[in-house]
Amino acid sequence: MFSNKEEFKAVFLKKLEMMHGKRFEESTIRDQYQTLGNMVREYISKNWIQTNERSRANNHKKVYYLSIEFLLGRLLGSNLLNLGIREVVEEGLHDLGIHLQDIEESEADAGLGNGGLGRLAACFLDSLASLNLPGHGYGIRYKHGLFDQKIVDGFQVELPEQWLRHGNVWEVRKEDLAVEVNFWGKVDASYDGGRLTFRHVDSEKVMAVPYDMPVIGYGAKTVNTLRLWSAEPAKTFPTNKNVMQYKRETEAISEFLYPDDTHDEGKILRLKQQYFLVAASIGSIVRTHRRQHGHLYQLHEHVAIHVNDTHPVLAIPELMRVLLDEEGMSWDDAWHITTNTISYTNHTTLSEALEKWPIHIFQPLLPRIYMIVEEINERFCRELWNRYPGQWKRIEEMAIIAHGLVKMAHLAIVGSYSVNGVAKLHSEILKYREMKLFYEVFPQKFNNKTNGITHRRWLLKANQELSLLITQAIGDRWIKNPETLLDLKPYAFDASFRQELGNVKQKRKVLLAKRIYQQTGIVVDESSIFDVQVKRLHAYKRQLLNVLHIMYLYNRLKEDTSFSIYPRTFIFGAKASPGYYYAKRIIKLINSLADKINGDPQTNEQLKVIFLENYRVSLAEEIFPAADVSEQISTASKEASGTGNMKFMMNGAITLGTLDGANIEILEAVGKENIFIFGLTAQEVLDYYQNGGYRAHEYYHHDRRIKQVVDQLVNGFFRDAHDHFEPIYDSLLMQNDEYFVLRDFAAYAEAQERVEAAYRNRDRWLQMSAINIAHSGYFSSDRTIQEYASDIWKIKPML
Template identity: 50%
Template sequence: MKLSKKQFKQDFEERLTSKFATDLTKAGYQEIYDALASVVKHYYANIWVSDNQYKDETGKKQAYYFSIEFLPGKMLKSNLLNLGMLKTVREGLEDFGIELDEVAKVEPDMAIGNGGLGRLASCFMDSLASTGLPGNGNGIRYRYGLFKQKIIDGYQVELPDSWLNNGNPWEVRRADKAVEVTFGGEVWLEDDGKGNLIPHYKDQERVLAVPYDTPMIGYENTTVNNMCLWRSEVPEELDPKFQNLEYMRQTSMLSAELYPDDSNYDGRLLRLKQEYFFVSAGLQRILHHYKGTQKKDIRRISDYIAVHINDTHPALCVPEFMRLLVDDYGVGWNRAWDTTVKVMSYTNHTILSEALEKWPEEMVKQLLPRIYQIIVEIDRRRTAELLPKIGASLVHNTRIIKDGQIHMANLSIIGSHSTNGVAKLHSDLLKDVELHDFYEIYPERFNNKTNGIADRRWIQIANERLSGIIDETIGKSWRHDLDELKLLKNFKDDEKTLEKLQKAKYDDKLRLAALIKEKNGIIVNPDAIFDVQVKRLHAYKRQLLNALHILKLYFDLKENPELDRVPRVFIFGAKAAPSYHYAKSIIKCINEIANMINNDQTVKDKLKVVFMENYNVSLAEMIIPAANVGEQISLASKEASGTSNMKFMLNGTLTIGTLDGANIEIFEAAGDGNNFVFGLTKDEVYEYYRNGNYNARDIFEQNPVVNRILNALIDGTIPNIKSEGREIFDSLTVYNDEYFVLRDFNDYVRAQADLEKLYRDPKAWAQASLMNIANVGRFSSDRTVKEYADDIWYIKAKKE
């Protein structure tokens, strides 16, 4: 929308006065932020209303993306950018002596996600709106985010992330759209005399689900989609037997915390309740809205609604949709099942067995008795239908209920028309290995949708310096179509352009260096290679491999302090799940390695190690633009896709990585020589699995470099890690190195040497950086959601 600076300044001053009864001379940053958010909300309100009316009147099909995580980060600058008024507002505030970036610091991250899964969901929300596609989010409004990470004496300590303390100005509470979700009790079926089995309930626990809507504003268009987050509350008219403090506590816990500790039964039960809570609430609202606006036969709902199951957490969408159609809307079982399969689609995000959810049959039966009945019936009917067609083996291997467990991935695949992986390698592994039996039965359902990122946040907001240089070089068309960045290839040999790009990188390194000094008290050399690994801390992501290489560099410098090495700054950002002991031990080791190296005067500025606590979206926006190198070093076949690799590429960062996930496609897109590849391939990993002939102990005993590094974990070389060092040492040498860290070590060292060699040639490095930026277009989430829209959801973009 068009907005003059004069009009904005007038609106802002009036809003500040009316909202807080103060003026600019007395207002604090919290008041300034709240007033500014209120003004921005006023600017988009009419667009939101108009787009909702357009959707209702046209009746076009809409997609609903169900995800237990969303990780939007801060919304202020994103909303200003997408409304086309970021520059105007910044300049208007400057006239008042106010820095927009300082105001933005007041806003907390909407940290209602953990890592890549939640961030992908938020990139999709941005891209759906920005491409004019009618796609909405559905999740939980957690009172506390994942957790706020503090590093104390090298250990991760988890504190509550109270992101809602000052409210959330972007959300709208819709109390009139609240629905009830029920748990437990008894259920039985009675014939109504017409051949229909009607469920009857007794002693159910009732919970009120209240939706909070947050607008997802499209980039410089008229689309405003909705992210609906549900809060659990106590219903007004409550059965006296439930009117007690324990019931109230349990009700509030449903939307209190992302990923409660699932190391005990009560924690797992709460997790299952959360999953059903947001699934049931979301589907009820969708069906109510459909019936209220479309006035069409409920059996035709697949023509108007697509529901997407993002990983297995929303898998209960399948039986809950069946329950609503059969029990509440009177649709016959066969028609309801056909409709459910047409409506539902599923993305698999991992092949790790611990992440493919399975729930004890008895737990589901007690907590969700009607849903359990429906799952049993789905499994029974499918078995009866397929046994004579495909035989007992395939049917048994793909049962939903097996060995007393309900398999949520199986439920998601069977109850939907599409199952996709998130990178070509991952999708091939699903078809060929991990879900091969399902692929044999439903080959037409399997497809690939390589992940993408929202470039608006990851360069236009996070890296305004680089964005401006690209504008000056090739114009602004790339801001609407990331493929246009390919025009940069014409400047690969242009010295001025290369210098500008590297100057922008240097400025971002200075900015990060200042933050590191402020937060960590460590002074780093901006001329050094900034080598970054930021992602969840998990053994398969192999932060440990990075740490072992750092120790090698350190020992080399200790032996020869005058060694001619390019200075290196290794930067980590990672949270470990609170109950993941091994990952927390790795964090402790990294921090103690950092303390040892950073306080050793003999290495001077040649080597520094920084662990930045509480990694989140806002910190990523500072770190990623400053990185020279991004570490994507998971064991081949384990990372489904990765998206930080794409963010690094967009910001002109070179990748050192394995042939895993989307790395393969990134290496192919960027071209030979523009990144650094090492390590086992997927086929080599699976060959080890088949033969069982990997012996990590042999590597430890026969490789003197590895031997010295691992012994440093247990011989006192690294202070304060007696138990953690032993745990890691044993994981590699006694328990045979599950993720082949030692097997890939030598090749990793070789790739790191190649990296250092290229960095010594500033022009060649700058050219490789440019080629990464120029070829990043295919990794836009705009491209990804268009593929989902065309191939899976069958929704169409709004014509502006």
């Protein structure tokens, strides 16, 4: 149906009439999207089935990637691209008077994630399929993603994100493969043939119903599966609840991503979500394996289960439960299989993100799982005692259960065979600071896998103009072999190539300027420097440092009429977690500053501030190609890796960043002359935390610029501020500036001056841009996945 445009048009028109019961002339954009989506899914169904059959027939070892988030974005465009049929579809639709772009924009973002963690999982699935590796994703089919963000009077307002409002054309419901998940109840112990056995009884049952989505690899030889679980009532209702209460509580499990967990009710729901994901996924994996092999004694030889951060770590005790209670194995056999099946990626050095669950919540909700975790802890502590006799403090610090809490990161390390960080610096911090005691016990488990992004979405799809320019220069090998982007490096010194590169960037800036006007009504200078910081709003990512510097520039422009800057458009995009009130004040601050600056005729020709609401994957695809400057200014040691830095780099933006996360590896790749680095090092930050000595007041009192902008947070400079920004003021001075914003301010301001000076030399700037693009191939998720496949999972391509 996609062999040529005439055949495509005929099938498209026929299918549209059959699906929607109306003539083409009466159809809506949504009808057309649904029709095209169904055609694509039907087109790949044969390959989808064949991929699974090929994997079974060749007995390939498979990896199952468990993640609480999958930030997929829109799928139509990337699927057409990976299938190689975009051109036929575009031409056929054009003949019918339809713009493919309009159809693509009618698709809802599958916003099943919060940021980098979920987007990384989506990129990994793309690379697994594109490299013909047998790898499938398991997640939750949230009825609502994170939230739709609206800015009202400068404040973030959260609205339900209804990505499923019109259905999901890519999914296939497979009710016959539902898995039963058990909560609450109690555990009965009895002897069976001299062996102590356990049964989880009087439980509240929930059905996990799978919805399968195809993951189409580039070239479409391999179509893997993303299985998302939906929570639905079981046939047998609990006797201690009325039907409606049970139905509401059950459906809540897969209703919202990250429910508010400030109270016990929210904590219970989050823990339910995590166990629901792993119990359904392990149940599905085990059923597939049993059907092929009959028993589970060689499970670890055929299956790798990877847990993406601590959210799915209950896979460890759940797999133990299956092996012990259902398969009847001994503890030692079950533990050997489990600890050779499960691997774990750590994504953070932030202590608040290293999950800990109160026993008073964990034990009653998951009684059998708690028993198993308790036994794992007892055995582990006994091993530690044998190794470090008398060292009670060490054992206390390493215990999985201690002080009324179950520590999920500890469970992850003890129960897995591989523990990896996501950038060289991050992995070193894990080994020598955060997880130092565990590294001393299990040095063989720890390794690094620097994150990557799928260049097919973030360059080939998002920036077609730049992709075409690259292909004209070096051919199209880079699409399948991104490391060959290095062949572009000599072109950085070619004047005509630099000219074309500048033209491509300018076209994308014009397009983003149009989007900004549509969304905000603000006209921005398309020839200004587009300085962009888009990412989750968190104090350690230091959007505040950026804002305070913009305030300083504004002050100087107002006070000194002889001072001028190269026109600059500062662009922000970010969502703050609904309960993170400090982050929401930063959003208000950005918008208050934008109102003040954009409405000031004295400065607004040189300075504009834009906050693009509802930052998401599809909006990111418009922003990255247009950016000149990539703001990666987190407090050193706090950002595990970052992937936005890679997306900007791949699209020719120059990084302005700290020595944090993967910024360090970008620096190593491009050289110090092609990046702007400033600020404290990770070691300097750690020294402050360990030894003290930082006094924010000293920077406040000794730098006039800092004192002025900090005072403006509370002195009436913002007429609509009231007391909104007092918490920000207090965080800097009363709470001693935890993330060293004031300490790095002077270095940041100086780095921004270097940015402006470099940009004024247009030819040199474009050379830097080309060098960044050429070195970005290393940061493709294809490279990352190849490392996971060979070093951790031991899986091979399906030929």
